[in-house]
Amino acid sequence: xxxxxxxxxxxxxxxxxxxxxxxxxxxxxxxxxxxxxxxxxxxxxxxxxxxxxxxxxxxxxxxxxxxxxxxxxxxxxxxxxxxxxxxxxxxxxxxxxxxxxxxxxxxxxxxxxxxxxxxxxxxxxxxxxxxxxxxxxxxxxxxxxxxxxxxxxxxxxxxxxxxxxxxxxxxxxxxxxxxxxxxxxxxxxxxxxxxxxxxxxxxxxxxxxxxxxxxxxxxxxxxxxxxxxxxxxxxxxxxxxxxxxxxxxxxxxxxxxxxxxxxxxxxxxxxxxxxxxxxxxxxxxxxxxxxxxxxxxxxxxxxxxxxxxxxxxxxxxxxxxxxxxxx
Amino acid sequence: xxxxxxxxxxxxxxxxxxxxxxxxxxxxxxxxxxxxxxxxxxxxxxxxxxxxxxxxxxxxxxxxxxxxxxxxxxxxxxxxxxxxxxxxxxxxxxxxxxxxxxxxxxxxxxxxxxxxxxxxxxxxxxxxxxxxxxxxxxxxxxxxxxxxxxxxxxxxxxxxxxxxxxxxxxxxxxxxxxxxxxxxxxxxxxxxxxxxxxxxxxxxxxxxxxxxxxxxxxxxxxxxxxxxxxxxxxxxxxxxxxxxxxxxxxxxxxxxxxxxxxxxxxxxxxxxxxxxxxxxxxxxxxxxxxxxxxxxxxxxxxxxxxxxxxxxxxxxxxxxxxxxxxx
DNA sequence: AATACATGTGTAATCGATTACAAATCATCA
DNA sequence: TGATGATTTGTAATCGATTACACATGTATT
Numbered sequence: 267x268x269x270x271x272x273x274x275x276x277x278x279x280x281x282x283x284x285x286x287x288x289x290x291x292x293x294x295x296x297x298x299x300x301x302x303x304x305x306x307x308x309x310x311x312x313x314x315x316x317x318x319x320x321x322x323x324x325x326x327x328x329x330x331x332x333x334x335x336x337x338x339x340x341x342x343x344x345x346x347x348x349x350x351x352x353x354x355x356x357x358x359x360x361x362x363x364x365x366x367x368x369x370x371x372x373x374x375x376x377x378x379x380x381x382x383x384x385x386x387x388x389x390x391x392x393x394x395x396x397x398x399x400x401x402x403x404x405x406x407x408x409x410x411x412x413x414x415x416x417x418x419x420x421x422x423x424x425x426x427x428x429x430x431x432x433x434x435x436x437x438x439x440x441x442x443x444x445x446x447x448x449x450x451x452x453x454x455x456x457x458x459x460x461x462x463x464x465x466x467x468x469x470x471x472x473x474x475x476x477x478x479x480x481x482x483x484x485x486x487x488x489x490x491x492x493x494x495x496x497x498x499x500x501x502x503x504x505x506x507x508x509x510x511x512x513x514x515x516x517x518x519x520x521x522x523x524x525x526x527x528x529x530x531x532x533x534x535x536x537x538x539x540x541x542x543x544x545x546x547x548x549x550x551x552x553x554x555x556x557x558x559x560x561x562x563x564x565x566x567x568x569x570x571x572x573x574x575x576x577x578x579x580x581x582x583x584x585x586x587x588x589x590x591x592x593x
Numbered sequence: 594x595x596x597x598x599x600x601x602x603x604x605x606x607x608x609x610x611x612x613x614x615x616x617x618x619x620x621x622x623x624x625x626x627x628x629x630x631x632x633x634x635x636x637x638x639x640x641x642x643x644x645x646x647x648x649x650x651x652x653x654x655x656x657x658x659x660x661x662x663x664x665x666x667x668x669x670x671x672x673x674x675x676x677x678x679x680x681x682x683x684x685x686x687x688x689x690x691x692x693x694x695x696x697x698x699x700x701x702x703x704x705x706x707x708x709x710x711x712x713x714x715x716x717x718x719x720x721x722x723x724x725x726x727x728x729x730x731x732x733x734x735x736x737x738x739x740x741x742x743x744x745x746x747x748x749x750x751x752x753x754x755x756x757x758x759x760x761x762x763x764x765x766x767x768x769x770x771x772x773x774x775x776x777x778x779x780x781x782x783x784x785x786x787x788x789x790x791x792x793x794x795x796x797x798x799x800x801x802x803x804x805x806x807x808x809x810x811x812x813x814x815x816x817x818x819x820x821x822x823x824x825x826x827x828x829x830x831x832x833x834x835x836x837x838x839x840x841x842x843x844x845x846x847x848x849x850x851x852x853x854x855x856x857x858x859x860x861x862x863x864x865x866x867x868x869x870x871x872x873x874x875x876x877x878x879x880x881x882x883x884x885x886x887x888x889x890x891x892x893x894x895x896x897x898x899x900x901x902x903x904x905x906x907x908x909x910x911x912x913x914x915x916x917x918x919x920x
Numbered sequence: 921a922a923t924a925c926a927t928g929t930g931t932a933a934t935c936g937a938t939t940a941c942a943a944a945t946c947a948t949c950a
Numbered sequence: 951t952g953a954t955g956a957t958t959t960g961t962a963a964t965c966g967a968t969t970a971c972a973c974a975t976g977t978a979t980t
Contacts, residue, residue: 267707269936280960285938295958312705316650317936320643320965335687336668336869344662348689352699357708360662360687362675372679378639380594380966381684487873516873523875542663543870546814546843548850596966607930612968622928644966647935707936 268309270317277305288313324383328569329359329373332388337485338541339511339558340388343409346562347386354570356383365391377404384569387411390453405572409565410556412580414454419572421564421581425455428554428585429462429508432536435552435587436506437470441534445478445504447493447514449485459510459538478504482514490517498525505533506593512537512544512553519547519592535592549591557583595636597644604632615640651710655896656686656700659715664812665868666838666885667715670736673889674713681897683710692718704731711896714738717780732899736892737883739907741781746899748891748908752782755881755912756789756835759863762879762914763833764797768861772805772831774820774841776812783808786837786865805831809841817844825852832860833920839864839871839880846874846919862919876918884910 274281279298287294287302294302305311319325328351332340344360351358359382363369370392376382377400384405387397394413400406401418412420436444446463449456460479467474477500482489490513497504498521509515515537522533529535529549537544540555564581571578601608606625614621614629621629632638646652655678659667671687678685686709690696697719703709704727711732714724721740727733728745739747763771773790776783787806794801804827809816817840824831825848836842842864849860856862856876864871867882891908898905 271936281937282939282960282962283958286959289938293958298958312702314647314650314936315703315706315708316643316647316652317965318938320641320647320936320967321938323641323643323965325643335662335671336665338663338665341663345689357686357703359684362672375639376642376684379642381642487869520873520875542814543873546847546870548847548875597968598966608967609930609932609969610928613929616968620928625928641966644935645968647937647966648968650935 267314268311270311270313273302273305273309273311276309277301323380325381326356327359327382328356328566329361329377329382329385330388331361331363331370331373331385331392333365333391334362335360337513338543339539339556342558343388343562346559346564347409347566348562350563350566354566356566356570363389363392365389367393370396374400384573386565386569390455405569407565407568407572407578409561412454416580419568419578419580421561421568421583423556423561423583423585425458426462426465428538428556429459429510430466431462431585431587432508432538432554433463433466434470435589436508436534436536436593437466437472439534439593441506442472443475443478443502443504444472444506444508445480445497447480447482447490447497447507447509447518449482449510449514451481456510463508475502477502485511485513487513487517487520490514490519491521492517494518494521498522498527503533506535507533508536510538512539512541512551515551515553515592516543516547519551529592537592540588545590547592552590552593553588555586555588557585594641595638597638597640600629600632600636600638603636604628650707652708653683654686654709655683655893656688656704656709656712657715658688658690658697658700658712658719660692660718661689662687664840665870666866666883668869669885670715670889673886673891674736674893675889677890677893681893683893683897690716690719692716694720697723701727711900713892713896717782732896734892734895734899734905736888739781743907746895746905746907748888748895748910750883750888750910750912752785753789753792755865755883756786756837757793758789758912758914759835759865759881760790760793761797762916763835763861763863763920764793764799766861766920768833769799770802770805770829770831771799771833771835772807772824774807774809774817774824774834774836774845776809776837776841778808783837790835802829804829812838812840814840814844814847817841817846818848819844821845821848825849825854833862834860835863837865839866839868839878842878842880842919843870843874846878856919864919867915872917874919879917879920880915882913882915884912 270281270284274284348358361373386407386409388409390411398417408418408420410422412422448460451457480493480496482493507518515535522529537551537553540553544551544553568578597608597611601611675685688700713734713736715736717738725744735745735747737749739749775787778784807820807823809820842862849856864878864880867880871878871880895905
């Protein structure tokens with residue numbers, strides 16, 4: 267691998283000239299430029315990012331923290347992140363924490379070690395205190411999550427309103443017995459969506475039945491099944507279910523089918539996230555669509571602003587209710 | 594951010610001593626060590642990877658090339674890659690090509706620019722000639738794909754045998770009219786799986802009906818639906834279908850359901866890959882399980898061997914037929 | 921006491937780029 | 951013609967670490 271020194275020698279100019287050519291070809295004289303181009307071509311030279319990065323003290327790498335890549339909700343967000351990052355000359359390091367603090371630690375250290383220029387955190391389970399500590403010293407934005415105290419810049423949707431819309435839709439098509447499959451209330455979004463659910467019921471004068479709210483301890487398919495199993499075992503069975511994630515809804519759907527009941531005739535079902543699989547089930551799933559690509563794209567813009575020392579405001583984006591066969 | 598120089602000054606020793614402490618604390622005297630530890634702590638020092646990387650001319654980053662992260666087949670492979678890489682002190686750069694050559698180019702350049710130490714390619718659509726060219730000059734292994742000429746080191750399964758097993762299973766449970774939903778034969782694995790399908794039929798004396806082989810132009814859900822629609826429109830309708838990917842199979846399942854037919858009673862269905870969603874459908878999908886985690890893990894071991902200049906042999910791993918409700 | 925060897929530390933070169941500053945060249949114009 | 955300013959290039963310091971080599975000290979051996 268040729269270095270800039272060798273190119274300089276071959277072209278009969280100094281390394282400074284080569285560097286100038288690399289960074290702004292226009293400022294080197296036409297004649298010199300041709301010699302440099304010639305030398306680069308014959309030596310098959312490619313500049314080393316290692317040298318450049320050290321000198322500029324930047325890595326042009328962004329860390330994206332997420333619990334797990336297998337959750338399809340994130341894939342579309344990642345597309346937004348990746349496209350925007352590449353457009354801005356950055357690359358992304360996709361980091362799965364599996365909600366394990368020691369994994370988190372590794373990635374926070376990469377930041378401290380200057381192997382990354384900033385962090386986009388999409389992990390709801392990350393330790394809040396540590397995150398705030400990091401955010402004080404390094405560029406960091408939260409995507410689809412946020413900190414109630416508003417110390418950390420974020421981009422997200424209005425979870426309360428989205429849940430409200432979902433439940434309102436169920437009420438509008440005639441349901442009164444509406445259950446909710448929620449994830450642990452340690453998550454802010456879970457608390458907010460529950461508020462939206464309650465507000466919709468309340469507004470329509472439907473009494474709240476605590477029997478019909480089921481809290482799962484994870485977001486997997488099986489948790490959805492268990493939740494539905496429990497709901498189907500209640501003395502009074504709901505006619506509609508709002509699940510806070512599509513995967514949970516798909517688990518519920520499976521359980522409903524197993525019990526010989528039909529969606530939407532016996533039980534209507536609304537999910538959340540509009541993952542691609544929500545369109546592949548039988549029946550297809552009514553769900554809340556988040557502007558995932560846009561969220562990803564925005565968070566990169568915000569992060570790069572932070573890296574460049576500019577101030578950035580948090581943003582709340584719009585969601586959309588997608589009505590399909592399950593309601 | 595403190596540098597090694599400042600730490601050295603604070604501790605009253607030379608930078609060499611700090612560096613030695615960082616890389617092998619045992620070789621610095623106990624007394625000095627304590628001074629160094631003290632200085633590091635009070636300055637809150639974290640060594641810069643930029644400096645280290647330049648000096649060692651390595652980045653400790655591995656590029657993982659894949660068509661799209663949204664294909665769940667890859668997520669488990671990635672887990673294997675990530676765990677093993679971290680264990681070996683490397684990090685991974687997940688790179689989606691979307692099968693676009695210009696995206697590929699970006700990532701190959703990162704390699705040339707020394708921003709990555711090696712590449713694991715899982716992209717079947719990547720330009721072969723270019724891949725071989727890269728493999729000649731840089732550490733590269735192929736995972737789940739391979740080059741027929743055997744120039745590039747790879748880890749994969751025996752696709753012909755896996756398809757053979759899948760079709761044999763259908764024959765064993767009484768099917769004679771067996772269709773295949775295949776992806777384009779530009780992919781080596783598609784050609785191989787077709788061979789396995791033909792061998793199984795042939796061995797059981799079942800004549801091959803060209804009407805029953807459908808070639809899709811992509812691997813998406815809708816392609817599966819279209820394929821099944823076509824098969825259901827034939828003059829003679831098959832009683833079993835072998836699809837070369839679970840997503841295609843799930844698309845087919847949707848179409849079968851829409852036509853009011855039942856799986857497995859009217860039509861039996863076998864997929865390929867054992868993605869997590871294959872267990873969430875109604876009915877669950879019989880499929881071929883590839884050792885995805887192991888494939889990922891192996892490919893990292895092989896790549897690191899290559900990076901360290903050691904010779905490495907290609908490997909073919911075992912698959913497994915997972916029989917579930919759809920057959 | 922002389923020698924050999926192990927242990928611990930410092931000096932300074934090095935990795936491959938960028939860039940401030942100085943210097944050389946050239947054209948322009950009074 | 952000489953001053954002025956623009957354009958182009960070179961010199962050398964720099965980013966933050968690692969490491970070969972040299973040197974000083976302590977310990978063991980005869």
